Amino acid sequence: MAIVTLTANSCGYLTARRLPEIIQVHSCFSHALNLIDDDGHLFTLLSSEKYQNLPDAVRVTQPENWDWRQQASRGETVRTTAGKLQARHWQVDISAATVWQPRLGGSSVSLNALPDALRHYETLSSQLFLFCLEHQVESDLLWACSPLIPSESKRQLAPAEAMEQLESQVAQLIGFGRGLTPDGDDYLLGYMAALWPWKLNAGLREHQQRLHQAISINLPRTTDISRHYLNRALEGHFSQPVCELLEKLTARTPTADLIAATEHVMQFGASSGVDCLAGILHGLRNINTAH
Structure with a gap:
């Protein structure tokens, strides 16, 4: 089976700073996939058509009729290599994704x-x-x-x-x-x-x-x-x-x-x-x- 490549449009600033080499599938939904690392931190793949950015998320363009519940399973291993998130049947190219960063900081407004x-x-x-x-x-x-x-x-x-x-x-x-x-x-x-x-x-x-x-x-x-x-x-x-x-x-x-x-x-x-x-x-x- 050919591996499907998805393109990342943007990623949250926390994801851009730290994306573990090995993570596992935590939970699957039609337009979102939660991944979890060994420390218990969640990273999410989100449909760019359905969701805006999260600090720990990567927004991707999903093919028509794509459903994460059919493409991934809980506990499945996902690896980060050469600017890509790679699983058994799919990969996400994050190399060209823009980084979302909020403009406001904490305790910054009088x-x-x-x-x-x-x-x-x-x-x-x-x-x-x-x-x-x-x-x-x-x-x-x-x-x-x-x-x-x-x-x-x-x-x-x-x-x-x-x-x-x-x-x-x-x-x-x-x-x-x-x-x-x-x-x-x-x-x-x-x-x-x-x-x-x-x-x-x-x-x-x-x-x-x-x-x-x-x-x-x-x-x-x-x-x-x-x-x-x-x-x-x-x-x-x-x-x-x-x-x-x-x-x-x-x-x-x-x-x-x-x-x-x-x-x-x-x-x-x-x-x-x-x-x-x-x-x-x-x-x-x-x-x-x-x-």
Whole structure:
């Protein structure tokens, strides 16, 4: 059988820095293939037509009717040699792939720019609500999919909370919900993303540190794929849609451009994107009240 060669269009900056010589197939989906190394780090091959960049991903052009579930099997070995990822029946040429790198860095934006972000809050909240209605999104975090968030939920993950209370709330969120990345995990990821670009004051920095500590402790409660994304978020690494939304929120962005960026976030997964956006909104609220 002839080996099929796929062309990589782009790769995430973490993949460009480190791609192990030997990795194994972790899980297969129609438009995505997860690979795992000996240290437990995931690398993903993504359809360039379906997905934007991830820090640990390579986006490839998939042939018509290509389905990774038919082309790879769990535990199969994949080797990196001469600019190619090589398996038994296929290979991916990554030699000419462009490298995606987000423009924003952690703690790089002054809180003086917060009013520019907050003026978009109602737009994002409305987009979340309308998207959930139009696409009949089902999330186990029912309060996360509506702009009319109950007052009880507004007290969750608050900067003034004691460590014990914060740990309890994180423990209830991690692993909560359905899917490969449960709803609670996606919400926490969005919340971390909202805090990430700002030069936080002392109180918010302490809250961020306590939050990261609580999430780290509770990572064994969730799936390995979700655990990978949360680990990356703890290090300040997020997907291209999330990074581009944050970039637009922290700049003087036209409303139409912001709406498009919000749509890109919400389109990820069945409910992952809307849960992530709900977490971002929660983070913006807390930054506003505590800065």
